[in-house]
Amino acid sequence: MVLSSCVKETSLPVSLVLDIQYTKPIIDLEGIDARFAADIFYDDFDLTNFDIFLPKSLEPTGLVVFIHGGGFKAGDKSFFYSDYFQANIRDILRNNIAVATINYRLLEQHDPIGVIKPLNDSKRAIQFLRYFHKDFNIRKDDIALFGSSAGAGTALWLATNDDMRESHSNDYINKEGTRVKGIALRISQSTYNFEKWITDVFDEYGMTWDDYIDVVGENSLFDMYGISSWEEYDTPEIEEYKKKVDMLVMISSDDPEIWIQNSFHPNELPMTRTDVNHHAFHAREIREYADAAGVANVCTYGKPILYSDPSGESYVDFLIRKVNE
Numbered sequence: 001m002v003l004s005s006c007v008k009e010t011s012l013p014v015s016l017v018l019d020i021q022y023t024k025p026i027i028d029l030e031g032i033d034a035r036f037a038a039d040i041f042y043d044d045f046d047l048t049n050f051d052i053f054l055p056k057s058l059e060p061t062g063l064v065v066f067i068h069g070g071g072f073k074a075g076d077k078s079f080f081y082s083d084y085f086q087a088n089i090r091d092i093l094r095n096n097i098a099v100a101t102i103n104y105r106l107l108e109q110h111d112p113i114g115v116i117k118p119l120n121d122s123k124r125a126i127q128f129l130r131y132f133h134k135d136f137n138i139r140k141d142d143i144a145l146f147g148s149s150a151g152a153g154t155a156l157w158l159a160t161n162d163d164m165r166e167s168h169s170n171d172y173i174n175k176e177g178t179r180v181k182g183i184a185l186r187i188s189q190s191t192y193n194f195e196k197w198i199t200d201v202f203d204e205y206g207m208t209w210d211d212y213i214d215v216v217g218e219n220s221l222f223d224m225y226g227i228s229s230w231e232e233y234d235t236p237e238i239e240e241y242k243k244k245v246d247m248l249v250m251i252s253s254d255d256p257e258i259w260i261q262n263s264f265h266p267n268e269l270p271m272t273r274t275d276v277n278h279h280a281f282h283a284r285e286i287r288e289y290a291d292a293a294g295v296a297n298v299c300t301y302g303k304p305i306l307y308s309d310p311s312g313e314s315y316v317d318f319l320i321r322k323v324n325e
Contacts, residue, residue, distance in 0.1 A: 018132050018135045020037045020040065020135060020136075022035045023037065026038065026051070026078075027081050027086050027089065028086070029093065030090055032055065032090060032093050032094060033055065033056040034053050034056060034093050035053070035054045035056070036051070036053050036054075037051065037052055037054075039051065040052065042124055042128035043128075045121075047104060047121075048103065048105065048124070048125070049077075049102075049103050050077060050100050050102040050103065051077055051100065051101050052098060052100040052101075052136065053098060054136060054137060054138075055094075055096050055098060057096055057137060060139045061096050061098050061137060061138055061139065061142075062096075062098070062139055062142035063097065063099070063136075063138045063139075063142065063144075063323070064092050064097055064098070064099050064100070064144050064145070064146055064319050064323065065100045065125070065126065065143060065145050066085075066099070066100065066102070066145075066147070067104075067122055067146070067147040067151030067152075067154045067155055068080065068101070068102075068103075068147075068148060068150075068151045069147070069148040069149025069152070070106070070149065070150055071149070071150055071220075071277065072106060072107045072115055072118050072150045072224070073106050073107050073223075074106065075106075075151075077101040077102055077103045078101075079101075079148070080101040088315075091316050091320075092316060092319065092320065095320045095324075097319075097323050098136065098137075098138050100125075100129065102122060102125045104118040104121035104122050104154075105118055106118065107223050107224070108223070109219070110219075110222070110223065111223045112226050114223065114225045114227070114241070115224045115225070115245060116241070118150075118154065119154055119157050119245070122158065124173065124174075126143065126145075126158065126176075127174060127175075127177070127178060129143070130143070130176040130177065131172060131173045131176050140176075142323050142324070143180045143323070144183065144184070144319045145158065145180050145182075145183045145184070146186075146315060146319060147184070147186070147188070148186045148187060149187050149189075149277065149278065150189070152185035152186055152187065152188030152189070152260075153192065153247070155183040156185060156189075156258075157192075157247050157250075158180065158183070159183045159255055159258070160247045160251050160252070160255055161178065161250060163177050163178055164178040165178060179256070181256055181257075181325065182256045182258075182318065182319065182322030182323075183256060183257075183258055184315040184318055184319055185259065185260040185261070185283075185286070186315065187261075187262055187264055187277075188260055188262065188282055188283065188286065189277055189278075189282050190247065190282040190285040191245070191247050191285075192242075192246070192247070193242040193243070193245060193249075194221060194224075195209070196246065196248060197212060197276070200285050201279065201281045201284075201285055202269070202281065205268075207269065207270075212276070215271065215272065215276050217273075218230075220273075221233075225238055225241055225242075247286075248285060248289045251286075252295075253293050253294045253295065255293070255295050256295075257296040257322060258286065258290055258295060258296070258297040258299075259299075259318040259319075260298070260300070261299075261300045261301070261315070262278060262280045262281075262282055262283035262300075262301045262302075263300055263301055263302055263305060264278060265278045265280065266303050267280055267306060280301040280303060282301075284301050287301070287307070297309075298313050298318055
């Protein structure tokens with residue numbers, strides 16, 4: 001925990017002290033010598049916390065940060081402890097790389113802030129880990145992200161933004177950088193400007209805006225933008241909001257390398273919210289925009305597979321490679 005009554009910019013103390021309480025690892029590490037700490041708060045909201053595995057090392061290590069999915073309305077950092085991922089955690093630790101898994105605030109019904117809220121929470125988690133890099137024995141410049149679904153979209157948003165450090169902030173954590181060395185995305189969305197899902201992602205299917213709203217529901221769209229009506233949607237403020245969460249447009253040549261796989265949902269007109277959110281063509285668009293910007297990427301998409309990177313590199317190997325570059 002952070003030994004401070006508040007970590008807000010208006011009342012941040014001169015210095016922060018981190019008291020890390022190590023406990024028994026939540027998964028079987030199969031003999032790996034690593035410490036584990038749970039529920040370390042990076043801000044003072046109920047869900048702004050993370051768990052971390054720290055391999056025993058005389059020298060500072062790199063770090064992989066996992067961001068869970070759930071449509072920004074559900075999910076938890078513990079998803080990374082499912083049987084599917086446990087071997088991956090051990091593989092990363094065996095390569096002398098720390099692993100963290102983070103929570104963030106979820107969207108509420110009629111959320112007044114919208115998706116910027118959980119996106120900014122994840123940003124602060126990265127900055128917090130950097131600020132306390134000595135406490136965690138990590139190299140603050142050697143961080144890579146792995147996200148699933150909404151967590152993948154979050155990782156893409158973090159990677160495609162320019163550095164979001166606030167150099168003149170009174171909050172020391174906000175002064176830390178937000179750029180990372182690589183991102184691995186699993187069933188990602190390509191942008192949170194949803195109109196581009198019609199014009200770019202699903203253009204060949206002839207999906208209309210009304211079709212999209214029928215599938216996802218207008219309240220889901222409103223919650224993502226922090227609004228409650230179509231009158232609010234059709235305003236200059238929401239036009240600006242959409243620009244701030246349009247990762248495709250933000251992709252630029254200085255962005256980190258991307259690994260992405262969207263190959264779990266069929267190559268057809270999506271008829272459910274899950275298929276809309278995880279469709280293979282999100283990965284296709286990310287790859288096309290990344291290629292156009294000169295951003296290296298390792299991409300696989302389609303069910304059946306429509307494109308697969310010749311390297312065959314797994315996301316674990318990708319993350320280890322990027323952290324160590």
